[in-house]
Structures are given as C-alpha cells and as structure tokens.
Amino acid sequence: MNVTATAVFIGLFVFITVLGFASARWKAGDLKHLHEWGLGGRRFGAWITWFLIGGDLYTAYTFVAVPALVFGAGALGFFALPYTVLVYPMVFAILPRLWSVAHKHNYVTAADFVRGRYGSPMLGLALALTGIVATMPYIALQLVGIQVVIGGLGFPTHGLVGDLPLLIAFVILAAYTYTSGLRAPAMIAVVKDLLVYVTVIALVVVVPIKMGGFGHIFAAIPKDKLLLPPPTADSTGMMSFYVSLAFGSALALMLYPHAATAVLSANGPNTLRRNCVYLPAYSFVLGLIAVLGYVAYASGIAKLPELAPYFAQYKAQFALPGLMLHFFPSWFVGVGFSAVAIGALVPAAIMSIAAANLFTRNIYREFVRPDCTPERETQVAKLVSLVVKFGALLFVVFLPLTYAIQLQLLGSILILQTLPAVVAGLYTRWFDAKGLLLGWAAGLGWGIWAASLTGFQKSVYPLHLGGMTIPGYIGLYALVLNFAVAIAFTLALRALGKAGMEDATLESDYVG
Secondary structure, three states, X not given: OOHHHHHHHHHHHHHHHHHHHHHHHOOOOOOOOHHHHXXXXXXXXXXXXXXXXXXXXXXXXXXXXXXXXXXXXXXXXXXXXXXXXHHHHHHHHHHHHHHHHHHHHOOOOHHHHHHHHHOOHHHHHHHHXXXXXXXXXXXXXXXXXXXHHHHHOOOOOOHHHHHHHHHHHHHHHHHHHHHHOOHHHHHHHHHHHHHHHHHHHHHHHHHHHHHOOHHHHHHOOOHHHHOOOOOEOOEOHHHHHHHHHHHHHHHHHOOOHHHHHHHHOEOOHHXXXXXXXHOHHHHXXXXXXXXXXXXXXXXXXXXXXXXXXXXHHHHHHHHHHHHHHHHOOHHHHHHHHXXXXXXHHHHHHHHHHHHHHXXXXXXXXXXXXXXXXXHHHHHHHHHHHHHHHHHHHHHHHHOOHHHHHHHHHHHHHXXXXXXXXXXXXXXXXXXXXXXXXXXXXXXXXXXHHHHHOOOOOOOEEEEEEOOEEEEEEHHHHHHHHHHHXXXXXXXXXXXXXXXOOOOOOOHHHXXX
C-alpha cells in the first residue's frame, strides 16, 4: 500500500465529506420541498453554476475514459473535443428556454415540462423511465472511477475487503446527498475542479519534460493511432462515424437528467448563457487530458513490472493513474487520485438526485399519489436517491466492468430519443403527443436492435445507401428514424383532425 498517497487521499476525502454535510446550511432553504432539496432552491449564481455544470458533465469516468480511449484506439478518442465544443451553442439556444418555462410552472424535470407541454402523462412517463434507465449505469461508471484509484493506492480489489473502500465511499455519498441534496455536490464541485485543474496541468507540464518533450512523445506513436483511416471508394469509413459520434454525443449530453438538474438549479437564464461562454474552458482541459493517452502509450508504463498487474486488471482505464504513479511523488499521487475520486462523487450525487426527481415527480406523484404533500414528495425522492445509488453499487460489485460500460453505451443511445419531445417542444407545439411516443418507441427499438448486432460492444452501424457504406453513430441514426415516425404520424393525425393540442404553457413562459 502507498501509505503517503493513501493518507493524502483520505484527508481530502474527509474534507469534502465535512463540506458535503455542512452545505445543508448554505443558501439555506426548506429542504422539505423538492425544489429546495433537488434543485438547490434554483438560486445558484454564475460561479457555482459553472462549477456545478462542469462537475456534472466532466465526470471522473471522463477523466479516466478519454485518455484510456486514446491510449487504446488512438485518434478516435479525440471525438470528445468537438462534441464538448458543439454542445455549448446548443445549450445556449435551448436550455435557457427550459429554465424559463420550468420556473414559471415549478417544473423540476424535463419530463415535467413534456407532460405539461403535450398534456400527456404517458409521454412524461416514457421520458422519466428513459432517463432513469440511462442514468443508472452512468452512476456505476463513476464508482468504477473510484475503484480504479483505490486499486492504484494498493488496496485489494477482490472480495469483501476489496469492496469495503467503495462501500464506505458509497455510504458517505448517500448520507450527505440525503441530508443536503443538490447543495452538497454544488459546493464539493468547486474543490473537485480545483484539484482536477492542478492535476492535469502538472501531468501535461512535468511528464513531457521528463520524457524529452512532445516531439519525442508523438514520434513514438504509430501512425495508425495518430490519424483516422481515410475513406475508401465504397465507404466513408471512420470519418463519418467520428463526425456522427461527436454530433450525436453533443445532443445526448444536454438531455441527460443530471444535465437538466444542474441547469434548472441556476438563478436565471442569463446565468446559463454566461456559463455557455465560459464552460468551453473545460474542453481545453479535456484536450490536454486526451493527449495524456498518447503520453501514457509512449512512456511504455503498461509494460513496467510494478504497473503491469494494474493494466492487466483495468486495461487502458489505468493509463492516467499509471502516469501519476510512475512520474510523481506519493503525496501528489494522493492529490491526483482524490481528484478522480471526488470527481466521481459530484456527478454521482447529481445523477442520483436527478433520477430521484424523475421517479418522484413523473411516476410516484403522477400515477401513485397525486395528492401527496410536498414533504412526502421530498421524502420519497430522498429514499429513491439511496435506492439508485445502491443499485449502481450492485452494478460495480456483482457485474463485470464491461457490462456497466455496455449499458452506459446503450444509455446514450436511449437518452437521445428524448430529444424530439424536449427540444422541439421548447420551440413548437406542432407535434402530437402520440406521434412523439411512437417515434420514441421506434427510435428505442431500432437503436437497441442495432447495438445488439455488435453484442453491445460498439456504437457504430454501417448504413448501406446507394452502393455506399456510411458507418455512423447508432444513436443519431435512431434519432432520424424517431423524427421521421413522429412527423409522419403527426401529419396523419392532423389530416384526420385528431391531433391533440392540449398545452399547459403559454408563449410568454419561454422568455426569461
């Protein structure tokens, strides 16, 4: 066991635990109400919102997975850069409108909005279930990030003893989320981001100097890892997949329930617009993190006797932790590993709150207890947040890591199918709720089928069109089918004079 690194790791972990519990008194509100517990009272200003959204979208698994993908697959791993650049203009145009209408009608989830916009409890239920299913494996992958760094500290990784540190982290996360709600991850996100920035800057500056510079590093990378293969006469190859994966991922990112939760906690639409200007700073850091995959490959750390067992267990996922262990003193390893672990707790807390909000508002209150009191509603949300985190923990403890990764891959495809109802609804009431529901079902069905063809191992589908093969992101192709079905069915219902036009919102509700 690395005693020094472990001591630093535990010290920082204790600090953020105290911070999590203390945050219940920050921006004090009545935590018996769901909008206070689950949205922080909608009072977070520009700085806190910046840290919260950044901590929400740039997760620990991002910091582990992006360099791992570059380490293993090469240039394809850089798709994360264009997609995190593309997402902010979309957020700028779309999510401030969601905040405005949600504030007017006390909507807590995007499914709340869809239910009110289209007057359809079933459409709201469909979005809620999709969000919960897509979020569960995402939380599990955050806990996997903690598991990787705990293993890197020298703790056993098998059996009850191996699961004990993860169980302790889960209990702490569950406790301060239950008591403090969204205020806990909002406050901890500030610490998490500072640790991440310090760690990444140190890695990008110190390691290349020790390896002789970036010229030496890139010279050691095989050409097939530096460039995507060029298209052929009968196929667009990886080029079309790269573009569609980046664009589809950008669309999906803003639709996840935890993204909506972070957005709706802001104190106004202009706060969100200002954040869209400054949040690309994270994309710059993400680019540096992606390059670290090449740095790890060129360093040859996977073949070092002291690190080879970790790579045998965690594969490419250990690329970034391996760099820290090999090139830095133990105390800084503790800092870097705590950045990853705390970077897992922030989004895991927000995701569990988001899933709890969806269940409580769009399933429990809608179909089970329409007359429940605000206090009962919040209590149910708190309990469901515990159940969600416990379910994610079971993913990690009892299922192989590849299952969680495959389910998260499928989750991205599923969550993208909520786009027509949410995004189109923010600008037009043209669609019929039944058409959107059929489109959602068609997109989901085809997306799951296409992913099953790869054994849920990949997110690419080779579309054959006019003698040309166009490999693309399954989620984006499913979205096109989703829109086509929704449009066709809405046109048919309008032609028959049976299109529903119920709407609980007004045009003025969308202007902040």
